[in-house]
Amino acid sequence: MPMTLRTAQDQDATVAVAIGDSARAAEWQAALIDAAPDFTIVRAEAMAAPAVADFAVVWRAPLGMLSRFPRLKAVLSLGAGVDGILSNRELEPGVPVVRMVDEALTQGMVEYVLWHVLRYQRRAPELLAAQRRQEWLPIAAPLASERCVGVMGLGVLGEAAARRLTAIGFRVKGWSRTPRQLDGIETFSGTTGLAGFLGGVEILICFLPLTPETENILAAPLFAALAPGAFLINAARGEHLVEADLLEALAAGRLAGATLDAFRTEPLPADHPFWKHPAITVTPHVASLTRAASGARHLAAEMRRILAGEAPLHAARRDRGY
Ligand SMILES: NC(=O)c1ccc[n+]([C@@H]2O[C@H](COP(=O)([O-])OP(=O)(O)OC[C@H]3O[C@@H](n4cnc5c(N)ncnc54)[C@H](OP(=O)(O)O)[C@@H]3O)[C@@H](O)[C@H]2O)c1
Numbered sequence: 227m228p229m230t231l232r233t234a235q236d237q238d239a240t241v242a243v244a245i246g247d248s249a250r251a252a253e254w255q256a257a258l259i260d261a262a263p264d265f266t267i268v269r270a271e272a273m274a275a276p277a278v279a280d281f282a283v284v285w286r287a288p289l290g291m292l293s294r295f296p297r298l299k300a301v302l303s304l305g306a307g308v309d310g311i312l313s314n315r316e317l318e319p320g321v322p323v324v325r326m327v328d329e330a331l332t333q334g335m336v337e338y339v340l341w342h343v344l345r346y347q348r349r350a351p352e353l354l355a356a357q358r359r360q361e362w363l364p365i366a367a368p369l370a371s372e373r374c375v376g377v378m379g380l381g382v383l384g385e386a387a388a389r390r391l392t393a394i395g396f397r398v399k400g401w402s403r404t405p406r407q408l409d410g411i412e413t414f415s416g417t418t419g420l421a422g423f424l425g426g427v428e429i430l431i432c433f434l435p436l437t438p439e440t441e442n443i444l445a446a447p448l449f450a451a452l453a454p455g456a457f458l459i460n461a462a463r464g465e466h467l468v469e470a471d472l473l474e475a476l477a478a479g480r481l482a483g484a485t486l487d488a489f490r491t492e493p494l495p496a497d498h499p500f501w502k503h504p505a506i507t508v509t510p511h512v513a514s515l516t517r518a519a520s521g522a523r524h525l526a527a528e529m530r531r532i533l534a535g536e537a538p539l540h541a542a543r544r545d546r547g548y
Contacts (some may be wrong), residue, residue, distance in 0.1 A: 237264060237533045242279035244270035244291055245304065254283060254304070257522035262529065270294070281529050284311065292316040299532050300324055300541075302525045304516050306331060306383065307463060308542045309436040322541040324528045328521050332386045334514030335433075338461060339387040342485045342507070343396070343429055346457045347373050351483055351505070370395035374453070376427030378443075379462070380406045380413065383514075384433035399423055403439075403546070424451035429459065435548030436463040446471040455482040461513040464489035469500070476505050487513040 241258060245251040251269055258267045270276065276294040284291065285304045292301065293316045302324045303311055311323050345351070348367045356363035373396055377388040380402040392398045392410045400408060401423040405415045414423035424430075430452060434440040444460060445468040458481060460467055469490070475481040485507040486500065492511055500506045528538040542548055 237530060238266075239280045239299075239529060239533060240266045240268065240278050241281045241283060241529070242268060242270040242273055242276060242295060244282050244284045244287075244295075246285070246288075250285070253518045254522065257518035258283065258526065260519070261522040261526035265526075265529070280533075283525060286310045287314045287317070289314065289316065292318075300529070300538065302528065304521065307435055308548065309463065312542060312544060312547060322532070322538055323544075324525070324538045325540045325542050326516050326521055326524065327382050327540045328516060328524050330517045330520045331514050332382060335383045335461065336386050336390050338487070338509075338513040339431060339459065340390065340394075342459050343375060343391060343431070345485075346429055346483065347396075355504075371397065373397065373428050374399065374426050375429045375431065376401065376423060376452075377411075377431050377433060378423075379433035379435070380408065381433065381435075383461075384431075387431065387433065399427060420448075421451060424448060426453050427456060428453045429457045431459040432462045432466055434462050434466060436465050437547035439547075441465050442468050444468065444472070446475065449475040449480050452481075454480060456480075457482055458484040458486075460484070461487045464492070472506075473499060473503070476503070481505075483507070485509070487511055 243251050243255045243258065245254060255267050255269055273279065277296055279295045280299045281302055282292065282295050282298055283302045283304065287310060292314055298321050300322045301311055301317065303326055306326050308323050308325055311317065347370060349365055352365060353363060375391050375396045375398050377384045377398060377400045380388060380400045384400065385408065388398050388400050388408065388411050399412045399414065400406065401414045401419060403416060406413050432444060434443065444458065444466045449471065472484055483505040487509045488511055494500060494508060500508055528540065531538050
């Protein structure tokens with residue numbers, strides 16, 4: 227049997243992979259073993275003594291899961307959004323929750339945003355509808371510099387998207403909870419900055435975390451404050467959107483279209499009106515998926531920081547809910 231030599235950097239830690247979907251759990255277990263060969267990486271359901279786990283890697287944290295691991299040094303999320311973990315009452319106070327921050331995840335989200343923003347800017351829905359009618363419709367599209375895009379949430383994903391949209395010429399406005407300064411982007415913050423942010427926005431993209439302050443924010447008053455005939459792209463959470471208000475705004479022409487990647491109920495129920503709405507594009511929560519190989523390297527680095535007594539780089543803050 228080959229002998230495994232330990233190096234000075236090797237650390238002892240037991241990691242429970244607590245992901246319901248077994249194919250996904252196997253993929254993440256293998257990726258974590260590659261990223262941290264010195265750790266013991268075990269599928270949660272196969273652990274005889276879950277109490278020994280130092281870390282739990284989770285996707286969502288249903289009730290009954292976290293209480294199995296009473297000695298955790300951290301909970302690590304496969305997703306960037308951690309609302310489903312922070313709201314779990316079994317989460318011990320003082321146990322950090324590490325968010326997924328990964329270049330591949332960010333790049334995937336930027337690509338999703340470019341796809342849909344350019345689709346709307348180039349008037350693709352009208353051209354495709356005309357093609358279906360076999361109608362030659364030579365309509366002009368405005369240049370990017372003539373379009374104002376608003377990005378709600380200037381965190382990891384929102385900032386990356388806002389910067390890329392600026393780089394290809396869009397006029398970009400951004401909104402965050404606390405003031406941010408970003409080159410070439412007009413920024414606004416807090417509830418007092420919201421009206422100024424929304425004014426004139428023709429394509430609105432939501433990258434907010436789900437918190438009590440942001441739940442139901444995509445609703446009639448917000449739609450009314452946008453430029454008439456604006457488009458909405460929601461790649462954050464379904465609970466941000468008041469669905470009836472969206473349908474009403476589309477019917478009244480206040481909004482011209484929406485692209486939605488996240489929904490209150492997933493999968494979206496078969497009889498949901500969004501499926502067949504001509505102005506709504508539905509994508510099945512695939513705007514950007516976490517890749518196991520690069521995601522596991524991020525989680526391994528965060529676990530090593532914690533074992534070395536340092537704070538993780540991307541811990542959620544419980545006081546603000548994201
Ligand atoms: N559909 C998908 O495939 C997918 C994939 C990944 C993530 N997501 C979603 O995307 C969300 C954002 O991810 P992220 O990594 O960019 O998050 P993040 O880095 O935590 O950034 C969140 C941003 O939202 C701002 N914000 C929070 N509460 C606010 C409020 N009440 N008013 C105004 N701004 C507020 C924050 O302001 P400050 O800068 O002041 O803190 C920050 O700029 C996640 O929570 C998740 O729900 C979806």
